[in-house]
Amino acid sequence: MYEKDNDAWLNLSEKLEERAFYLERALKEFVVNVTQSNMSSLINENKVLFLYFTAEWCGPCINFYKTFKEVAMKYLVPGVAFGKVDVDSAYAVADKYQVRHIPSILIIADGKVVDTIVGQVSKDELEKRMGTYIKKALAQH
Numbered sequence: 001m002y003e004k005d006n007d008a009w010l011n012l013s014e015k016l017e018e019r020a021f022y023l024e025r026a027l028k029e030f031v032v033n034v035t036q037s038n039m040s041s042l043i044n045e046n047k048v049l050f051l052y053f054t055a056e057w058c059g060p061c062i063n064f065y066k067t068f069k070e071v072a073m074k075y076l077v078p079g080v081a082f083g084k085v086d087v088d089s090a091y092a093v094a095d096k097y098q099v100r101h102i103p104s105i106l107i108i109a110d111g112k113v114v115d116t117i118v119g120q121v122s123k124d125e126l127e128k129r130m131g132t133y134i135k136k137a138l139a140q141h
Contacts, residue, residue: 030076031069034083036092047079047137049108050130053099055087061103064120068105071126075134107133 042049052068054061072082087094107115
């Protein structure tokens with residue numbers, strides 16, 4: 001009997017470790033790569049969408065992206081999505097929203113651009129600005 005219980009616990013432990021692995025992996029990849037083809041569904045399926053405009057060659061973009069992800073991780077709630085737009089590969093999206101400087105964050109609420117953050121800002125400023133729109137979205141939900 002003891003051996004069966006031990007096997008059950010061991011099996012459960014292995015399953016939990018596997019789930020934790022996949023959950024951690026999913027959280028690391030929670031920022032969606034945005035293209036022209038998935039843009040409209042992201043807007044339609046979410047109350048608030050934060051779009052991070054960047055490029056592989058942009059040093060400040062790479063540095064600020066870490067802050068963006070860190071702040072975004074605090075706001076993983078239903079109806080809120082986070083996207084990353086590479087201006088070189090998704091130039092049509094950048095052009096549609098007239099993004100001329102990177103890094104930039106477009107904040108889209110209920111399908112409309114409501115705010116734009118151009119350049120790097122402090123973590124506190126980013127939390128404040130993102131939090132404002134997320135609170136509004138949750139209040140409407």
